[in-house]
Amino acid sequence: MSMDRKANIPFILNDEPTERTCPPDMRVIDLLRKEMGLTGTKEGCGTGECGACTILVDGEPRLSCLMVAAQLHGRRIETVEGIEGSAEGRTLVDAFVEHGAVQCGFCTPAMEMTALALLRSRKPLNREAIRASLSGNLCRCTGYVKIVDAVERAAADVSS
Amino acid sequence: MRAVFSPESVEEALVLRTAHPHSIWMAGGTDVLVQLRHPKCLEDDRPLILLERLPSLARIDVHKDDIRIGSCVSFGRIASDPLLTTEIPVLTQAAATVGGPALRNMATIGGNVCTASPAGDSLPALYVLDASVELVSASGTRRLAISEFLSGPRKTELHQDELLASIVIPRRNPPWTLQKYEKIGKRKALAIAVASMAAVLRINPACGIVEEAHLAWGSLGPTVMRCPPAEEALIGRPLTEEALCAAAEFVPKWVHPIDDIRASAEYRRAVGARLMMRLLDP
Numbered sequence: 001m002s003m004d005r006k007a008n009i010p011f012i013l014n015d016e017p018t019e020r021t022c023p024p025d026m027r028v029i030d031l032l033r034k035e036m037g038l039t040g041t042k043e044g045c046g047t048g049e050c051g052a053c054t055i056l057v058d059g060e061p062r063l064s065c066l067m068v069a070a071q072l073h074g075r076r077i078e079t080v081e082g083i084e085g086s087a088e089g090r091t092l093v094d095a096f097v098e099h100g101a102v103q104c105g106f107c108t109p110a111m112e113m114t115a116l117a118l119l120r121s122r123k124p125l126n127r128e129a130i131r132a133s134l135s136g137n138l139c140r141c142t143g144y145v146k147i148v149d150a151v152e153r154a155a156a157d158v159s160s
Numbered sequence: 161m162r163a164v165f166s167p168e169s170v171e172e173a174l175v176l177r178t179a180h181p182h183s184i185w186m187a188g189g190t191d192v193l194v195q196l197r198h199p200k201c202l203e204d205d206r207p208l209i210l211l212e213r214l215p216s217l218a219r220i221d222v223h224k225d226d227i228r229i230g231s232c233v234s235f236g237r238i239a240s241d242p243l244l245t246t247e248i249p250v251l252t253q254a255a256a257t258v259g260g261p262a263l264r265n266m267a268t269i270g271g272n273v274c275t276a277s278p279a280g281d282s283l284p285a286l287y288v289l290d291a292s293v294e295l296v297s298a299s300g301t302r303r304l305a306i307s308e309f310l311s312g313p314r315k316t317e318l319h320q321d322e323l324l325a326s327i328v329i330p331r332r333n334p335p336w337t338l339q340k341y342e343k344i345g346k347r348k349a350l351a352i353a354v355a356s357m358a359a360v361l362r363i364n365p366a367c368g369i370v371e372e373a374h375l376a377w378g379s380l381g382p383t384v385m386r387c388p389p390a391e392e393a394l395i396g397r398p399l400t401e402e403a404l405c406a407a408a409e410f411v412p413k414w415v416h417p418i419d420d421i422r423a424s425a426e427y428r429r430a431v432g433a434r435l436m437m438r439l440l441d442p
């Protein structure tokens with residue numbers, strides 16, 4: 001497959017099959033935010049050091065600032081805009097609200113997407129495991145405690 | 161706009177490389193895409209050849225005498241692979257320190273090798289394991305020891321028409337008795353190493369005497385640094401605090417660190433030596 005001009009790139013976005021025509025080297029964060037108006041995903045550092053741009057690709061957390069659009073071909077993409085499409089996602093959003101895990105909100109979409117992949121893995125979770133899973137997502141407001149509280153509570157709700 | 165190619169076989173990738181000699185190989189993209197956003201790359205429109213969909217580069221193959229890790233195997237997969245965790249924990253521990261979890265789902269071992277950063281997290285582990293790299297081109301395959309392949313800071317012996325296909329790690333029988341990887345950074349996740357150390361030791365189970373020792377440090381020189389006198393100092397005696405202190409004395413004189421934004425050369429010399437004491441940790 002070669003793309004040397006604007007290319008049609010088919011992929012699944014939040015459970016909806018879609019196709020976008022864009023430069024194949026456009027960053028996925030720019031495709032989402034500027035071309036598609038999906039501004040839930042944030043750009044912090046643009047170099048893979050803050051995690052704010054985390055999306056799920058085939059269910060796995062990845063950094064959308066370090067991916068080009070061509071990589072989306074045929075993949076299943078999930079962004080925070082689709083998080084309430086699943087029971088785990090709704091549980092997670094509720095837990096973030098109830099525990100006051102959101103302050104400025106900039107890291108929240110990526111925190112929730114990373115936590116969503118964790119909840120779906122159905123791994124046994126203690127606070128240490130949650131902290132390790134979220135270790136690539138920086139938050140400069142909360143000190144993380146309430147975020148970990150929220151994910152711990154959501155994990156308990158999902159498994160009960 | 162740059163062209164992007166997504167070949168589905170190594171053969172197709174090599175044909176593309178011949179057709180586009182100035183193209184850039186991209187594995188996980190976590191180094192390449194950062195470099196291409198540098199202001200000095202604004203005019204850069206070299207095509208990208210994506211390697212992520214080449215099945216043969218995404219395999220971990222275990223043979224009788226060696227383990228072959230495809231160049232596009234991610235650090236996330238390496239860190240959680242049960243066989244690698246049992247047999248070469250020095251590498252899986254190193255893999256688990258790369259960036260953060262999402263980055264590890266993208267970043268590959270072949271990319272880490274080809275970026276050839278003095279701080280590349282996997283590199284000291286590959287040195288002590290006597291790893292080699294397998295390079296393929298239209299004209300055939302060649303194998304180089306990792307220490308020959310990495311020729312300087314951000315420099316490798318990769319020829320323009322070659323692709324790094326796999327990392328080959330010899331299997332030891334009996335296995336190394338002790339394997340350890342240690343990394344010092346500002347925080348545990350998302351930190352570039354100020355200093356790192358990989359160590360593998362063979363210790364006689366009957367008498368506790370060290371019979372063989374490989375030690376290597378990252379971020380303490382232009383490429384990975386070995387310290388043969390420190391290795392020799394450990395051999396022929398039990399692994400005690402006294403033996404480690406004696407061996408560690410050679411390290412500061414032997415390594416070539418620099419001052420940079422993360423640490424001073426002086427600190428790196430001291431902490432590099434001190435990391436040896438962690439071989440006593442359980």
